[in-house]
Amino acid sequence: xxxxxMRRIFLIAYCLMSWALALQSQSAMRSQSAMRSQSAMRSQSAMRSQSAMRSQSAMQSQRPAGQSQRGIPETNPYTTAADLEAGRKLYIGRCGHxxxxxxxxxxxxxxxxxxxxxxxxxxxxxxxIRNGIPNTEMPGTLNxxxxxxxxxxxxxxxxxxxxxxxxxxxxxxxxxxxxxxNGCASCHTIEGKGGALGPDLSDIGAKRAAxxxxxxxxxxxxxxxxxxxxxxxxxxxxxxxxxxHLNEDEYSIHMLDTKGELRSFMKSELKEVKLPRESxxxxxxxxxxxxxxxxxxxxxxxxxxxxTE
Amino acid sequence: xxxxxxxxxxxxGVVVLALAPTPMGQSPEPRGLPVTYERLLKATEEPGNxxxxxxxxxxxxxxxxxxxxAENVHKLRAKWIYQMHRPKVEATPIVVDGVMYLTRPPSDVxxxxxxxxxxxxxxxxxxxxxxxxxxGQVNRGLAILGSTLFITTLDAKLIALDARSGRxxxxxxxxxxxxxxxxxxxxxxIKDKVIAGIAGAEGGIRGFLDAYDAKTGERLWRFxxxxxxGEPGSETWGGDSWKYGGASTWITGSxxxxxxxxxxxTGNPGPDYNGDVRPGDNxxxxxLLALDVDTGKLKWYFQFTPHDTHDWDATQxxxxxxxxxxxxxxxxxxLPSRNGFHYVLDRVTGAFxxxxxxxxxxxxxxxxxxxxxxxxxxxxxxQEGNDSVWPGVDGGNNWMSPSYxxxxxxxxxxAREERRRYFKTDAPEFRPGEAFFGGGGGGGSRFxxxxxxxxxxxxxxxxxxIKWEHRILAPPWAGALSTAGNxxxxxxxxxxxxxxxxxxxxxxxxxxxxxxxxxxxxxFLSRGKQLVTIPIGDILIxxxxx
Numbered sequence: 001x002x003x004x005x006m007r008r009i010f011l012i013a014y015c016l017m018s019w020a021l022a023l024q025s026q027s028a029m030r031s032q033s034a035m036r037s038q039s040a041m042r043s044q045s046a047m048r049s050q051s052a053m054r055s056q057s058a059m060q061s062q063r064p065a066g067q068s069q070r071g072i073p074e075t076n077p078y079t080t081a082a083d084l085e086a087g088r089k090l091y092i093g094r095c096g097h098x099x100x101x102x103x104x105x106x107x108x109x110x111x112x113x114x115x116x117x118x119x120x121x122x123x124x125x126x127x128x129i130r131n132g133i134p135n136t137e138m139p140g141t142l143n144x145x146x147x148x149x150x151x152x153x154x155x156x157x158x159x160x161x162x163x164x165x166x167x168x169x170x171x172x173x174x175x176x177x178x179x180x181x182n183g184c185a186s187c188h189t190i191e192g193k194g195g196a197l198g199p200d201l202s203d204i205g206a207k208r209a210a211x212x213x214x215x216x217x218x219x220x221x222x223x224x225x226x227x228x229x230x231x232x233x234x235x236x237x238x239x240x241x242x243x244x245h246l247n248e249d250e251y252s253i254h255m256l257d258t259k260g261e262l263r264s265f266m267k268s269e270l271k272e273v274k275l276p277r278e279s280x281x282x283x284x285x286x287x288x289x290x291x292x293x294x295x296x297x298x299x300x301x302x303x304x305x306x307x308t309e
Numbered sequence: 310x311x312x313x314x315x316x317x318x319x320x321x322g323v324v325v326l327a328l329a330p331t332p333m334g335q336s337p338e339p340r341g342l343p344v345t346y347e348r349l350l351k352a353t354e355e356p357g358n359x360x361x362x363x364x365x366x367x368x369x370x371x372x373x374x375x376x377x378x379a380e381n382v383h384k385l386r387a388k389w390i391y392q393m394h395r396p397k398v399e400a401t402p403i404v405v406d407g408v409m410y411l412t413r414p415p416s417d418v419x420x421x422x423x424x425x426x427x428x429x430x431x432x433x434x435x436x437x438x439x440x441x442x443x444x445g446q447v448n449r450g451l452a453i454l455g456s457t458l459f460i461t462t463l464d465a466k467l468i469a470l471d472a473r474s475g476r477x478x479x480x481x482x483x484x485x486x487x488x489x490x491x492x493x494x495x496x497x498x499i500k501d502k503v504i505a506g507i508a509g510a511e512g513g514i515r516g517f518l519d520a521y522d523a524k525t526g527e528r529l530w531r532f533x534x535x536x537x538x539g540e541p542g543s544e545t546w547g548g549d550s551w552k553y554g555g556a557s558t559w560i561t562g563s564x565x566x567x568x569x570x571x572x573x574x575t576g577n578p579g580p581d582y583n584g585d586v587r588p589g590d591n592x593x594x595x596x597l598l599a600l601d602v603d604t605g606k607l608k609w610y611f612q613f614t615p616h617d618t619h620d621w622d623a624t625q626x627x628x629x630x631x632x633x634x635x636x637x638x639x640x641x642x643x644l645p646s647r648n649g650f651h652y653v654l655d656r657v658t659g660a661f662x663x664x665x666x667x668x669x670x671x672x673x674x675x676x677x678x679x680x681x682x683x684x685x686x687x688x689x690x691x692q693e694g695n696d697s698v699w700p701g702v703d704g705g706n707n708w709m710s711p712s713y714x715x716x717x718x719x720x721x722x723x724a725r726e727e728r729r730r731y732f733k734t735d736a737p738e739f740r741p742g743e744a745f746f747g748g749g750g751g752g753g754s755r756f757x758x759x760x761x762x763x764x765x766x767x768x769x770x771x772x773x774x775i776k777w778e779h780r781i782l783a784p785p786w787a788g789a790l791s792t793a794g795n796x797x798x799x800x801x802x803x804x805x806x807x808x809x810x811x812x813x814x815x816x817x818x819x820x821x822x823x824x825x826x827x828x829x830x831x832x833f834l835s836r837g838k839q840l841v842t843i844p845i846g847d848i849l850i851x852x853x854x855x
């Protein structure tokens with residue numbers, strides 16, 4: 001007889017006999033029943049406690065000890081000259097490459113204007129530095145000691161009192177006409193009106209310094225925002241599509257194409273994927289000096305009516 | 310039939326079943342608990358199980374199971390999912406005859422039916438104290454001996470649990486979590502000892518590696534990874550800097566029973582980025598230690614990155630190989646270090662044999678004949694930020710498990726190609742509950758996609774020669790698993806779990822899990838059928854052929 005068939009027969013026989021034995025014993029049945037209900041109770045309890053743990057987990061953030069939101073004072077407790085100097089060093093290393101060494105702005109908002117979109121109080125600045133700003137390139141510093149965050153707050157406040165050395169001088173009303181005449185709204189949105197291929201400019205004046213706006217108009221590829229990097233794909237048949245790079249993994253790539261359509265491509269069906277360094281935005285270096293400054297003035301005025309310190 | 314006869318017949322049946330030979334390709338009959346030390350020594354003889362963090366004492370993270378093969382892997386499909394509802398699951402489970410023991414953040418343990426993914430019991434651990442952690446509330450796994458599971462907790466405890474119920478058998482303090490000590494790694498059981506590491510070098514701890522009695526929890530020895538004043542190696546620390554010197558031990562090591570040595574990597578010195586306050590090599594940070602298992606005495610050490618200022622912990626899994634080097638049979642230990650070089654050492658003596666660059670790196674001109682890096686100028690963190698440095702702060706490789714396949718004789722691991730920005734600040738003062746960085750490393754969003762990518766590398770470990778590689782869009786955080794089915798499994802930060810042909814690197818299968826992967830895959834048998842599991846995001850998914 002095949003050894004495996006023999007094993008199977010013995011196994012079945014063993015099960016049947018065990019079942020017969022179990023039937024004979026009422027006490028065994030009682031114990032089985034007890035086990036079943038115990039198991040059900042355990043599973044219920046596990047579900048309850050799992051749910052409790054979930055809510056506990058939601059409450060228990062990843063923040064290190066002593067950094068809960070509730071205990072943050074309204075006023076910076078660390079504002080001595082030594083704190084400011086330490087804050088300056090932290091700022092230069094941590095923040096300067098986006099916000100500028102002197103807070104003049106760049107990829108990040110200017111910090112020398114005295115205006116803070118997310119609030120200019122000590123506590124508000126502390127929370128922005130520590131938690132970052134969702135849906136922007138501003139990261140948090142969750143793992144930094146509170147002391148170091150406060151020292152950065154002290155230095156940022158000092159920067160904010162310096163005033164911008166290069167205010168926008170153009171005429172906003174004239175700049176609005178330049179914006180209109182050059183068809184900027186076909187790609188950019190202001191207060192809900194315009195296209196989606198370029199960044200929303202509704203509060204760009206609060207986010208970027210005049211210097212940075214001027215540079216972006218003359219040379220749009222100099223610093224492309226992360227969410228507006230471009231992609232170009234070439235299909236196996238040679239057909240090319242380009243647009244804003246939305247998402248990508250090892251197998252697929254997704255874009256908002258230049259016609260404003262959401263497009264998905266499987267990489268296996270593409271001949272080539274290019275990530276050009278150029279911006280989709282044409283450069284406007286040919287604008288007259290007045291038009292350029294007026295346009296910068298207009299853009300700088302956007303979002304400035306929002307909350308100030 | 311009288312009950313007595315029934316019992317005798319059924320007993321005979323069991324005996325015959327036990328004596329019947331096992332068909333080829335199937336696992337032996339389940340043995341269940343206890344998992345003895347002898348079983349751990351021969352873990353590779355139980356391919357249906359996954360008995361230690363890295364599968365066996367040599368940390369090969371390899372399985373001789375061959376039901377899932379390069380030919381049929383395209384039929385792989387999800388069998389079940391276990392939801393954890395916790396961020397950043399880095400755990401590698403262990404599996405004993407149909408029961409999977411899994412940890413979830415912060416320090417919970419769950420026993421799962423490996424066939425269905427249903428929980429058998431859950432041990433929910435409430436942290437006893439608020440703890441400073443640098444990198445998420447993670448836990449990487451368990452060890453087992455007999456019928457006891459061992460876990461280290463985020464608040465720096467070592468806990469023994471009854472594997473049948475999740476009941477606590479004993480609980481011991483590793484260190485004071487109030488002083489920024491924490492624990493995240495899976496312990497390693499050797500003989501009757503539980504070897505447990507510590508974490509917290511980003512918080513200014515002084516690192517150590519401990520051994521505890523598995524039955525009682527009594528501490529048997531401690532090796533301080535930062536020597537105190539007057540001890541050998543203390544001359545490599547300026548002033549009192551040793552007191553907060555870091556050198557944590559947060560990744561499970563390997564063991565050679567013949568040499569009676571445990572091999573364990575150590576983390577960065579503290580403060581991470583400001584080395585000015587700790588002049589010297591800062592022993593034994595960024596090193597591989599070989600310790601006598603019975604006494605905890607140091608047999609040898611090898612420091613990969615003396616006086617590290619880039620947070621390049623040497624907490625990579627040390628892989629033990631009995632192989633040849635330059636034509637001579639040798640006991641080797643190999644690891645691709647976080648600093649960007651792959652190292653080959655003699656594991657009897659610690660002698661340096663080879664270092665070979667495997668990712669782009671800018672900090673070292675070369676590794677000299679003694680294994681010491683010859684530094685390039687201008688690569689230290691600066692006050693304004695130095696963005697010319699490769700690899701990044703997370704290194705060319707990290708804690709993720711590599712896999713050594715004895716059939717292909719290749720080492721598979723994920724490499725991280727990254728340029729990053731390093732800056733330093735004034736040296737921090739140690740404060741409970743706060744970081745001890747002295748600077749930072751990051752600024753990833755500043756860099757273009759071509760300055761940050763990943764590769765799964767298949768390397769001849771004795772020479773560092775790369776046989777083939779598989780490009781990944783972003784630097785990965787997943788481990789690798791290779792199998793006798795000529796497969797390598799790994800995963801990407803975009804959530805793709807994939808299988809390659811272990812011989813050629815040809816991609817054979819993938820599955821989009823929809824979240825980042827911070828863990829290593831394993832494989833085992835459930836009811837005689839091979840399953841592969843991996844945590845993706847906050848779920849664990851099991852895959853099988855049908």
